[in-house]
Amino acid sequence: MGLALLLWLKDLSTAGTVAGLAADTVTLVLAVFAVRGLLQSGQQPAQGITASGGGAVAAGGSIGRVVTGNNNQLSGPAPAPVSGSAIPTGPVDASGAKAVSAGGSIGEAVTGDGNSA
Structure with missing residues (x-):
């Protein structure tokens, strides 16, 4: 992803910043899903x-x-x-x-x- 941004933006500093921001966003979204999954796995549904x-x-x-x-x-x-x-x-x-x-x-x-x- 960093290489693609480097070729598109033609600036190593900006490409690194954008790639870091994208990685931080993906990490935050995955962390939210992980916490949600942990909270739901602790509940035992009474269905059935x-x-x-x-x-x-x-x-x-x-x-x-x-x-x-x-x-x-x-x-x-x-x-x-x-x-x-x-x-x-x-x-x-x-x-x-x-x-x-x-x-x-x-x-x-x-x-x-x-x-x-």
């Missing part, structure tokens, strides 16, 4: 995780216990979900009454009415 319907539950990660029914009597601690990736690889959708969906594992899901354990 939806629950619709009465008592529906959808989670992006793992679930220990979900109880969506009525008049349930459960005792004891909730089972631990199986360890693994808590980030869903695709959409997590629970649609319909008492539907349960997770991006990870589900330890226990009680969706009926009147259960006891």
